[in-house]
Amino acid sequence: MTRPLIRIEDIDDPRIAAYRNIRERDLVGREGRFIAEGRVVLNVLFSTSRFSAESVFLRDNRVAGLGELITHIPEDVPVYVADGSVMDGIAGFEMHRGIVAIGRKPATDGAGLLDSLPREALVVALSGIANHDNMGSIFRNAASFGAAAVLLTEDCCDPLYRKAIRVSVGAALKVPFARFPDADTLAASLIERDFSLLALSPRGALDIADVSRADRHALLLGSEGHGLSEEVMERLPTARIDMAADFDSLNVAAASAIALHRLWRG
Amino acid sequence: MTRPLIRIEDIDDPRIAAYRNIRERDLVGREGRFIAEGRVVLNVLFSTSRFSAESVFLRDNRVAGLGELITHIPEDVPVYVADGSVMDGIAGFEMHRGIVAIGRKPATDGAGLLDSLPREALVVALSGIANHDNMGSIFRNAASFGAAAVLLTEDCCDPLYRKAIRVSVGAALKVPFARFPDADTLAASLIERDFSLLALSPRGALDIADVSRADRHALLLGSEGHGLSEEVMERLPTARIDMAADFDSLNVAAASAIALHRLWRG
Numbered sequence: 001m002t003r004p005l006i007r008i009e010d011i012d013d014p015r016i017a018a019y020r021n022i023r024e025r026d027l028v029g030r031e032g033r034f035i036a037e038g039r040v041v042l043n044v045l046f047s048t049s050r051f052s053a054e055s056v057f058l059r060d061n062r063v064a065g066l067g068e069l070i071t072h073i074p075e076d077v078p079v080y081v082a083d084g085s086v087m088d089g090i091a092g093f094e095m096h097r098g099i100v101a102i103g104r105k106p107a108t109d110g111a112g113l114l115d116s117l118p119r120e121a122l123v124v125a126l127s128g129i130a131n132h133d134n135m136g137s138i139f140r141n142a143a144s145f146g147a148a149a150v151l152l153t154e155d156c157c158d159p160l161y162r163k164a165i166r167v168s169v170g171a172a173l174k175v176p177f178a179r180f181p182d183a184d185t186l187a188a189s190l191i192e193r194d195f196s197l198l199a200l201s202p203r204g205a206l207d208i209a210d211v212s213r214a215d216r217h218a219l220l221l222g223s224e225g226h227g228l229s230e231e232v233m234e235r236l237p238t239a240r241i242d243m244a245a246d247f248d249s250l251n252v253a254a255a256s257a258i259a260l261h262r263l264w265r266g
Numbered sequence: 267m268t269r270p271l272i273r274i275e276d277i278d279d280p281r282i283a284a285y286r287n288i289r290e291r292d293l294v295g296r297e298g299r300f301i302a303e304g305r306v307v308l309n310v311l312f313s314t315s316r317f318s319a320e321s322v323f324l325r326d327n328r329v330a331g332l333g334e335l336i337t338h339i340p341e342d343v344p345v346y347v348a349d350g351s352v353m354d355g356i357a358g359f360e361m362h363r364g365i366v367a368i369g370r371k372p373a374t375d376g377a378g379l380l381d382s383l384p385r386e387a388l389v390v391a392l393s394g395i396a397n398h399d400n401m402g403s404i405f406r407n408a409a410s411f412g413a414a415a416v417l418l419t420e421d422c423c424d425p426l427y428r429k430a431i432r433v434s435v436g437a438a439l440k441v442p443f444a445r446f447p448d449a450d451t452l453a454a455s456l457i458e459r460d461f462s463l464l465a466l467s468p469r470g471a472l473d474i475a476d477v478s479r480a481d482r483h484a485l486l487l488g489s490e491g492h493g494l495s496e497e498v499m500e501r502l503p504t505a506r507i508d509m510a511a512d513f514d515s516l517n518v519a520a521a522s523a524i525a526l527h528r529l530w531r532g
Contacts, residue, residue: 133399137517140516140517140520141516141520143510143513143515144509144510144515144520145509145510146510146513169515171513174513241527243410243411243530244412244530247409247410247412247437247440249409250406250407250410251403251406254403254406254407254519254520254523255523257521257523257524258523258524261507264508266508
């Protein structure tokens with residue numbers, strides 16, 4: 001059986017309206033939808049039950065190279081194809097990858113996600129992470145070290161922003177996440193469920209190399225600029241990553257990689 | 267004494283020709299010069315003897331906030347100032363940071379750099395790293411964990427590319443680096459000088475957590491796409507970073523952070 005493909009010839013075709021001027025529309029949000037790009041990311045999108053897709057849009061010269069991916073697209077999801085110039089005209093820039101989909105954001109329930117976690121779990125809690133590169137990288141690291149969830153305060157940026165998904169290599173679609181109003185609520189929700197919290201900070205009390213992993217452990221990371229608030233730091237166990245005295249400036253995503261590697265149980 | 271500032275009123279002023287259309291000129295190279303942006307990076311530039319600067323260019327509303335930096339600029343380096351619209355007109359985009367300098371690339375001698383290293387040293391060796399974000403992040407991690415040098419094969423991208431310096435938060439100007447024709451020459455040059463080499467790869471034989479640090483240790487990292495060649499892998503001790511089986515895709519910069527943290531002697 002061959003998958004039917006819907007040919008788009010006109011850049012004003014209303015069926016592909018969601019793909020129009022992709023870059024600019026990222027900035028204003030997309031009402032519960034997100035853009036997934038590239039073969040690796042689409043493979044994740046179609047292998048998880050947390051997300052559904054609205055449509056797929058392919059550059060025609062990419063169809064032959066899709067391999068198994070095409071068989072994983074549910075039958076009720078339309079697959080549009082266009083030649084390069086039509087696709088670029090719609091997207092508003094040169095879409096080299098030529099493989100893109102519109103996904104629907106799921107409704108997330110923080111308490112529900114926490115209640116669904118297994119008895120042994122490593123989770124990542126983020127407060128005030130505002131940079132999409134860092135967000136994507138942290139998700140990638142979380143997936144690499146088997147984190148069961150990422151928990152975000154409201155002031156974190158969106159893990160389903162186009163660039164964050166791309167940098168995460170699909171991990172933003174793989175690791176379940178949910179939002180909490182603020183770091184206090186988030187910390188309280190974790191403690192209630194027997195998680196040991198560990199706040200990472202250059203001013204942390206313990207060396208991360210000396211931390212023993214608990215069955216349920218939550219690694220708490222603060223914003224790139226200001227780190228975690230004094231209030232949070234005072235109430236929680238804290239750890240630091242020791243480094244050279246004359247250059248104390250590890251990026252938050254690099255810090256997450258180091259700490260998750262230390263906390264991971266292989 | 268007040269530092270004399272040279273006011274630029276005309277976007278065609280030949281004295282600031284080096285700052286014209288900064289973004290586009292990045293792509294074609296700048297004949298032995300590089301662009302350093304932002305206060306943190308300029309602080310590094312003017313605190314190291316490896317580099318000299320040709321000029322500094324400031325947005326006028328930034329001058330008051332420069333603090334000590336202005337006193338570190340050598341007297342023979344002209345400091346230009348312009349208002350926002352003139353500066354943006356010259357640079358070809360909105361230069362929010364408003365603090366930029368033209369530096370001169372030093373002549374690098376790989377053997378000379380290796381010969382200058384102390385008896386105890388951790389160095390980073392890179393083969394085929396082509397992405398400026400990764401290059402900048404690896405330098406930042408190298409500086410964080412006190413690496414004495416970064417050694418690059420010819421096919422690595424330029425650590426002094428504008429974006430790489432910015433991502434490195436100045437570490438690309440702080441950690442000395444030099445190029446070698448290829449990975450074999452690089453490895454031989456290190457072995458000759460009693461360095462223990464460790465090639466990092468998902469297929470590595472040792473768990474990085476079990477590696478003992480040698481007095482002279484070199485961490486060898488391969489390209490984002492293809493990693494290290496089979497030939498290199500066969501001849502050198504190799505280590506891997508264990509991770510979750512269903513998502514084996516750690517970014518090379520994140521991998522460098524984890525491995526350097528393991529090899530660093532605090």
